[in-house]
Structures are given as structure tokens and as C-alpha cells.
Amino acid sequence: MRHRIVVLGAGYTGATAAGRLAKRLRREDVAITVVNAESDFVERVRMHQLAVGQDLKPRPFSEMFAGTGVELRLAKVTGVDVDRKTVAVIDTDGPGELGYDTLVYALGSGWNAQGVPGSAEHAYEIAGRPGAFRLRERLARLDTGQTVVVVGGGLTGLEAATEIAEARPDLDVALVARGGLGDGLSPKGREHLRKVFGRLGITVHEHTAVTGVEAGRVTTSDGRAIPAAVTVWTAGFAVHPIAKATTMEVTGTGQIVVDGTMRSVSHPDVYAIGDAAMAMGPGNKPLRMSCASGTPTAWQAADAIAARLTGGKLPNAPIRYFNQCISLGRKEGLIQYVTADDRAVRAVLTGRLAAVYKELVCKGAAWGVANPTLGLPTRRRRVTREWAAAGSAVNALE
Numbered sequence: 130m131r132h133r134i135v136v137l138g139a140g141y142t143g144a145t146a147a148g149r150l151a152k153r154l155r156r157e158d159v160a161i162t163v164v165n166a167e168s169d170f171v172e173r174v175r176m177h178q179l180a181v182g183q184d185l186k187p188r189p190f191s192e193m194f195a196g197t198g199v200e201l202r203l204a205k206v207t208g209v210d211v212d213r214k215t216v217a218v219i220d221t222d223g224p225g226e227l228g229y230d231t232l233v234y235a236l237g238s239g240w241n242a243q244g245v246p247g248s249a250e251h252a253y254e255i256a257g258r259p260g261a262f263r264l265r266e267r268l269a270r271l272d273t274g275q276t277v278v279v280v281g282g283g284l285t286g287l288e289a290a291t292e293i294a295e296a297r298p299d300l301d302v303a304l305v306a307r308g309g310l311g312d313g314l315s316p317k318g319r320e321h322l323r324k325v326f327g328r329l330g331i332t333v334h335e336h337t338a339v340t341g342v343e344a345g346r347v348t349t350s351d352g353r354a355i356p357a358a359v360t361v362w363t364a365g366f367a368v369h370p371i372a373k374a375t376t377m378e379v380t381g382t383g384q385i386v387v388d389g390t391m392r393s394v395s396h397p398d399v400y401a402i403g404d405a406a407m408a409m410g411p412g413n414k415p416l417r418m419s420c421a422s423g424t425p426t427a428w429q430a431a432d433a434i435a436a437r438l439t440g441g442k443l444p445n446a447p448i449r450y451f452n453q454c455i456s457l458g459r460k461e462g463l464i465q466y467v468t469a470d471d472r473a474v475r476a477v478l479t480g481r482l483a484a485v486y487k488e489l490v491c492k493g494a495a496w497g498v499a500n501p502t503l504g505l506p507t508r509r510r511r512v513t514r515e516w517a518a519a520g521s522a523v524n525a526l527e
């Protein structure tokens with residue numbers, strides 16, 4: 130009987146974990162199934178590019194998983210029963226159910242409208258492909274001089290505002306940020322950001338909270354109305370409610386609480402990675418939702434599962450940050466170097482070189498999904514028969 134590993138979600142982390150598990154474990158011993166709603170890999174970090182009309186390289190899973198032994202189940206996950214160890218799905222044939230011995234939960238996140246009145250109805254978002262395509266279609270219909278307001282001064286907001294302003298210099302683009310422009314960056318980083326925003330003609334409304342989104346404008350906490358033919362909402366991500374509906378220990382926002390090996394602290398047969406997980410990083414700070422820290426959580430989980438199934442050594446590589454890579458359109462970028470716990474240091478890389486660097490990082494991230502052991506030799510280990518059969522008893526042995 131093969132040990133059933135079911136991976137929910139084939140984004141940056143789920144696809145990486147599945148591929149890495151396939152390289153670590155013998156095919157005779159495990160059945161690895163990935164459940165994903167879409168048949169190709171979505172480069173979420175490029176959604177602002179998609180929104181302005183750029184076309185992305187198609188990355189079908191049929192090619193990505195070819196020859197790996199990973200099976201793709203094209204379906205939408207509708208629920209998880211962590212006590213019965215089953216996953217409820219729906220596909221073109223209707224509802225179905227999958228059993229698992231080990232579950233890797235990697236469903237990522239979507240946009241977070243934050244309950245601001247009108248945001249869900251009137252704003253556009255770029256947290257995923259459908260939203261990016263909707264915005265793309267809307268931007269294409271805007272006439273010269275019309276206004277686009279990007280809400281959110283985080284990295285996604287900075288990338289979206291600059292991408293739109295560069296692609297459509299005829300539009301009047303503004304950014305609304307709760308804090309100052311580039312808060313969290315070094316002084317040099319902030320200075321560069323101001324220069325680029327100035328050059329692209331982006332109006333910045335700093336220290337401003339959006340309190341409402343209406344057709345044609347956003348309202349702010351200081352009583353202003355900012356014209357917005359299109360409002361792009363980038364103020365944070367929210368996880369899907371599926372984990373919260375289970376008996377697993379989750380945070381108030383629904384992220385699964387995991388230990389250093391990405392294993393659920395309440396359900397040892399479940400691992401959570403990427404945006405869906407609440408994992409602690411250096412300085413005991415929660416890892417932020419990002420590929421930068423999400424991909425290492427996928428490696429960590431895959432290696433921990435393989436170690437537990439084969440009696441190997443548990444991984445204990447610390448997950449740390451190196452830099453924040455920000456695209457500012459296609460011709461400009463900003464690489465902000467950071468401490469292990471993600472605080473900006475003085476050093477930055479700017480200009481065209483930074484744009485090239487960021488492009489290589491994006492390409493590298495997609496390459497890494499298809500090459501989850503980073504080109505290292507495949508080492509498939511034998512799953513101990515009793516452990517494979519016993520499933521969760523593996524965990525009880527520890």
C-alpha cells in the first residue's frame with residue numbers, strides 16, 4: 130500500500146513541495162497527488178504585468194510534472210476534514226472526495242478587501258489571474274487622462290502603480306498609502322522610489338486611509354474624495370476560509386499554525402506552507418506572505434515529510450530573508466537588501482540593473498518550481514513499510 134500524500138494547491142509552494150517530495154521518495158512507496166483549480170502554473174508575482182497587457186509564458190503542469198510521478202487532479206478544493214483525513218473537491222464530474230495519509234496545505238491567498246465599504250463591488254484586484262484579466266480588460270478601455278487609483282503602499286501597490294504608469298503614460302495614476310511612500314525601505318531606497326514615482330508622474334497620497342470605494346472615486350479618512358475611474362486594491366492578502374472551517378489550530382485570520390518543520394501544531398498529518406501558513410522566522414517574527422519565504426517553507430515541509438517517512442534526519446535550515454526585489458515598471462527596479470528578519474539595511478541596487486535582477490528572480494522562481502531540488506541529484510529513499518501503512522502512526526512514534 131502506498132503512502133498517500135495529497136498536496137492542495139500548485140502555486141509556488143505546493144508545486145515545489147510536490148516535485149521535491151517526488152525526488153526524495155521512491156515511487157513504489159508513495160502516491161503524490163496535487164489538487165489544483167487550474168491546469169497551468171500561475172506566476173502570481175507577475176499579475177501586475179498581466180494586468181497591463183503583457184503576456185506571460187504558458188507553464189502547463191502536464192509539462193512541469195511530466196515524468197515526475199506527481200499526479201495532478203484538476204479540481205477545486207471545497208473542504209478538508211482533518212479528523213477523517215479527507216479532502217472534498219469539485220470538478221467537471223461533480224463533487225468528490227480524496228483520502229490522504231499526509232496532507233500538504235498550500236492554497237495560497239486572495240485579495241483582502243478589508244471590509245472597506247464598496248471595495249468588494251467597485252475595486253479591481255491583482256492577487257490572482259482572474260482579477261488581473263478583469264483589470265486588463267478595464268484598463269484597455271480607459272481613455273487618455275482618466276484616473277487610476279492604486280490603494281496600498283506595500284510592495285504589490287508600488288509594483289502595480291509603476292507598471293500601470295509606465296505602460297499607460299496617458300493615464301493619471303495615483304497611489305494611496307496609509308504610511309509614507311516606501312516606509313520600511315532604507316533612506317536610499319525611499320529616495321529612489323520618489324525619483325521613479327516623480328518621473329512616471331504618479332501622484333502619491335501619503336498617510337491617507339481609504340474609507341470607501343465608489344464608482345468613479347475613493348473617499349478618505351480626512352474627508353477627501355479622490356477621482357478614480359479605476360480603483361486597484363492591493364492592501365494585503367487574505368487566506369481562503371477552508372482551514373478555518375476545520376478543527377485545526379489557525380490564527381484569527383485563518384492561517385494554519387505550524388512548527389519549524391511546517392507541520393500543523395494540532396494535526397501532525399498536516400503540513401501548511403506558503404501564504405496559508407503561520408510560521409515563525411528569524412527573531413520569532415511571523416514570515417510574511419511572499420515567495421521569498423514561502424518557497425523555503427515548501428522545501429522545509431517536503432524534506433521533513435521525507436525524513437519522517439524514511440527515518441532520515443529532520444531539516445533545520447533557518448528560513449531567512451536576503452532582499453526585497455521590487456519591480457518599478459519594466460525599465461526600473463529597486464533591490465532593497467535586508468537583515469535575516471527582513472529589516473532594511475543601507476545597501477540598495479537601483480535602476481536598470483535592478484530591473485534585470487528582479488526579472489531574473491521571477492524567472493528563477495518559476496524555474497525553481499519545475500526544478501524543486503535546485504538541480505541537485507535525485508535521491509529517492511525507501512519509505513519504511515510499517516510507517517507507510519501506519520500513516521499518522523509515524524508521527525506518534527516521535
Ligand SMILES: Cc1cc2nc3c(=O)[nH]c(=O)nc-3n(C[C@H](O)[C@H](O)[C@H](O)COP(=O)(O)OP(=O)(O)OC[C@H]3O[C@@H](n4cnc5c(N)ncnc54)[C@H](O)[C@@H]3O)c2cc1C
Pocket residue numbers: 137138139140141142143164165166167171173174175176177204205206207235236237238255256257285288369402403404405418419420421422423454455
Ligand atoms: C502582483 C503580485 C506581486 C507579487 N510580488 C512578489 C514578489 O516580488 N516577491 C515575493 O516574494 N512575493 C510576491 N508576491 C506574493 C507571492 O505571489 C505569494 O506570496 C505566493 O504566490 C504564495 O505562494 P503560495 O504557494 O502560498 O500560493 P499561490 O502561489 O497563490 O498558489 C496557490 C495555488 O492554490 C490554488 N488554489 C487556491 N484555492 C484553491 C481551491 N479552493 N482549490 C484548488 N486550488 C486552489 C491556486 O490556483 C494556486 O495554484 C506577489 C503577489 C502578487 C499578487
